[in-house]
Amino acid sequence: MCPYAPWYQHTYRHGAVATRETQQRMQAWYASRPAGPVSNVLSFGGGVNGIGVTSGTPKVYLVFYGSQWTSGGDPQAAAAYLQSLFTGIGTGGEQWSGTMTQYCDGERVAKGAMSCPAGAPHVGYPRAGLLAGVWFDGSAASPANATTAQLAQEAVNAARHFGNTSADSNRYALYFIVSPSGAHPDGFGTTGGFCGWHDFTSSSFGDIAYANLPYVSDLGTSCGANFVNRGAAGVLDGFSIVGGHEYAEIVTDQNPAGGWANAQTGEENADECAWIAAGQGASANVSMGNGAYAMQSTWSNDTNECEISHAIL
Template structure:
């Protein structure tokens, strides 16, 4: 669902009822009292236009907040008119996890049926599966914030009529598939084109070989510890993750041709390699907070993909910030800050996302049909 000094090409995502605030406490663990309802800076990422919805490192975000004259902008999101006729994810979102590279090690299965990997020292693989399997369960309304946005309306609009095709709710869980691709080592520093091509390879593996089968899908490409996809954890990569679509001509290495229609994908590096810079212990202390950043970062990108599936045809503000960009690293607690959210699969540290309904960040919103 924070940012570095410059813009990473225009990012993306916005609206509906106010009644959700009454639901805000349902399903959430107790959170600290500090309020975190408004964004600081709305600049994110590096000067790479394909890095949509970039989660900056905390240091990058704090630097932008301290030095940007625009640090307190609170403009609502506007609809971008769609790209290839796609603005938002209108059906039930489907998330496919691709663990890329032989570095992930030996595959196993735990007592709950989750895929385990011997080359996963922090346990990010299981946590990712728990998160996406839990979305849309336990009557959670974190996902409800995104359902206020839609497509098929006038470009530049900031609200959605009830008749428009809204973002879908992930009823019963969003996790649609898991693949461990150990056919070769993941690159040490993959380009955007290589990441996109791995997503296309994954679509073929999962049998999603038509545009229709990929219309509401997103492919999360997870790189193993010690790698630097698109410069992650290097002097040129002060970010924690980003998302895009295969046809973006500004991707590092160029656009990736897909025989399966447009594909939305995320570059999710091994987040814990960056420690507190990417959110470790942001919400929870000690060992309970080891994977705080993992779920916050993964949730950030998921929420931006479903509200801006083919960037920047979905929802963004006047600076190009997407719904989660505007609420990243904005503190803990309140109606819009990061906090624990309870799904049927466990409790997860999640950040708030932008709501046009209240012109602020929200952690909960009533589900829009």
């Protein structure tokens, strides 16, 4: 495993978005290794606790973690932007989400499969938008350096807050734990080398899928600011790129690594297409029902390349 990868010695950081500088170090390390057969094709991990992908209509719950959100902890108005983004995904006929709909799970899908058999349930397309709920949890300040256990507990707290207190109600629920500016969840902005990651935790409410989404604009261009759009229009690019990256990976690998990932590298669909600036799979503005957002492409097994747009299956 690449020693520069954000998930090196941190195996819970599934689908971690490496900072652009970390990505460059990883690519240099891979280039220095003896050439070998490396494929980008994803294969099915067999499910964990019976869960592989979000094989129903996904629902995103945004959790703004800590009292700082209403007391100066959101200098870029990221909370409003993220609510708009997740309201927009799945609307206006956008086909960015189409790439994910080719992946599946269930008893018909063999572990190691690289395509889906007839009759297998696929990742759902959110035609009415993704956003199912918003919670500004101001019960206490977000920790300066939240641990993974604290992030997981906040996801469980959110499930309780939204009334999702059974395994069935959490089967297609995805919780984004968004930290305020100045916070360093799991070492963000210090030694972590990442912009976000996802995982799941077990609870009395069933398995809870969640993402650690730091205040990525604190790291500027390292986490995507102005990656697609110049000037003021691109200040929040990182939130939609990183947020979209983690969403795309949760729905295709909801309980890691029981969903779809690269058997050789461990990377997920968005990892394989991160920070592409030009050419096939380049990040771009994606038009949705309520506007356009900077998004990255994700890996498509059926076309064997990174796709920013794909037919909805």
